[in-house]
Amino acid sequence: MPFTRRAFFRKGALSALGTTGAATLAAGQPGDAAEDGNWTFNDVDASLAAEIQQQLPDRLFDIHAHLYRNSDLGLPCPELPGAGPDRTDVDAWRLHLGKVAGAQRLAGGLFFPYPVKNGDVDAGNDFLLEQVGRTEMARGLIVVTPDMDRAKAESYFQNPRIIGFKPYHIYAPREQTFDAALEEYIPEWAWEMAHAREGIIVLHLVRQAALSDPENQRSIRNLCTKYPKANLVLAHAGRGFHAPNTIRALPALKDLANVYFDTSAVCEPDALMAIVKIFGPQRLLWGSDFPVSQQRGKCVTVGDAFSWICPRRIDVYPDAPVCNPTLVGLESLRAAVLMASLLDLSKQDREDLFYNNALRLLRMQDA
Numbered sequence: 188m189p190f191t192r193r194a195f196f197r198k199g200a201l202s203a204l205g206t207t208g209a210a211t212l213a214a215g216q217p218g219d220a221a222e223d224g225n226w227t228f229n230d231v232d233a234s235l236a237a238e239i240q241q242q243l244p245d246r247l248f249d250i251h252a253h254l255y256r257n258s259d260l261g262l263p264c265p266e267l268p269g270a271g272p273d274r275t276d277v278d279a280w281r282l283h284l285g286k287v288a289g290a291q292r293l294a295g296g297l298f299f300p301y302p303v304k305n306g307d308v309d310a311g312n313d314f315l316l317e318q319v320g321r322t323e324m325a326r327g328l329i330v331v332t333p334d335m336d337r338a339k340a341e342s343y344f345q346n347p348r349i350i351g352f353k354p355y356h357i358y359a360p361r362e363q364t365f366d367a368a369l370e371e372y373i374p375e376w377a378w379e380m381a382h383a384r385e386g387i388i389v390l391h392l393v394r395q396a397a398l399s400d401p402e403n404q405r406s407i408r409n410l411c412t413k414y415p416k417a418n419l420v421l422a423h424a425g426r427g428f429h430a431p432n433t434i435r436a437l438p439a440l441k442d443l444a445n446v447y448f449d450t451s452a453v454c455e456p457d458a459l460m461a462i463v464k465i466f467g468p469q470r471l472l473w474g475s476d477f478p479v480s481q482q483r484g485k486c487v488t489v490g491d492a493f494s495w496i497c498p499r500r501i502d503v504y505p506d507a508p509v510c511n512p513t514l515v516g517l518e519s520l521r522a523a524v525l526m527a528s529l530l531d532l533s534k535q536d537r538e539d540l541f542y543n544n545a546l547r548l549l550r551m552q553d554a
């Protein structure tokens with residue numbers, strides 16, 4: 188029962204992670220997500236979670252989580268959100284991610300909408316605003332598009348809990364947005380505003396080589412130097428799903444004081460280790476990428492790229508070893524604690540990675 192590349196690419200979460208081609212393929216067949224056990228939490232997950240949570244600090248701040256209503260995501264609804272709650276709010280984050288990380292540990296988060304090409308950007312931003320407005324330890328980023336009205340963006344910043352921008356390549360005005368340069372999907376005024384407010388931009392890099400792409404590197408260097416008070420968080424360890432892309436690029440960027448990385452959806456420790464070695468433990472922040480954290484599978488470096496291993500991609504031959512895939516959120520937490528262990532990080536460093544770095548970066552209390 189071989190699984191074709193095409194069938195796998197039907198999975199909606201891949202478009203959220205910027206995988207090339209995902210957006211152009213048909214939506215999944217009914218039942219695919221249920222088959223994969225996304226949004227579920229089974230005995231294997233519980234057992235792994237108990238083991239991993241023993242190694243976590245008491246408080247966690249999630250630097251990368253999406254909140255949204257499915258009705259704002261356009262039609263057809265992307266498959267991963269479609270298999271979850273209709274309304275994925277702070278309570279849903281706490282309920283589902285709480286099983287992964289321990290609900291009592293989840294102290295707060297930096298939240299943003301779920302960017303989709305055909306969705307309602309304004310409605311998504313308004314919902315985000317409402318959610319962070321009612322949650323003490325929450326901050327928010329608004330989705331910014333190249334054609335967004337600057338005055339409209341300014342109006343969101345009247346709420347002090349809105350502290351920056353979530354750009355996304357799918358809004359670049361070109362056919363193959365996976366090849367877009369930063370300048371094609373982040374308006375320069377967003378950098379100006381982030382600089383003026385010491386705000387945050389959480390960036391999911393695209394292009395095949397991600398952080399090793401020369402044009403990406405040039406753009407990051409130019410913009411972070413021109414706007415030194417804008418803080419750039421490179422999501423997914425600089426989209427280091429193919430770890431060598433991040434590892435080889437880090438030395439060229441290490442002098443930039445306003446560059447940070449999040450751990451979200453990174454399921455192997457090597458790129459995280461390289462970031463801590465080169466940038467230090469204060470520049471890496473734990474993030475869940477909720478709801479991707481509730482997807483069952485794991486992202487691994489394979490050959491010259493990376494691959495998402497979902498349940499239907501696990502070896503199905505009769506003599507293969509028994510293997511029960513778990514949630515991306517657990518795989519990613521395991522990679523982060525493994526990195527901390529392999530590098531002998533101190534208790535303080537671990538607390539920084541999972542909590543204090545975020546509070547310092549977001550200029551929140553008791554940091």
Ligand SMILES: [Zn+2]
Nearest residue numbers: 203251253476
């Ligand atoms: Zn994300």
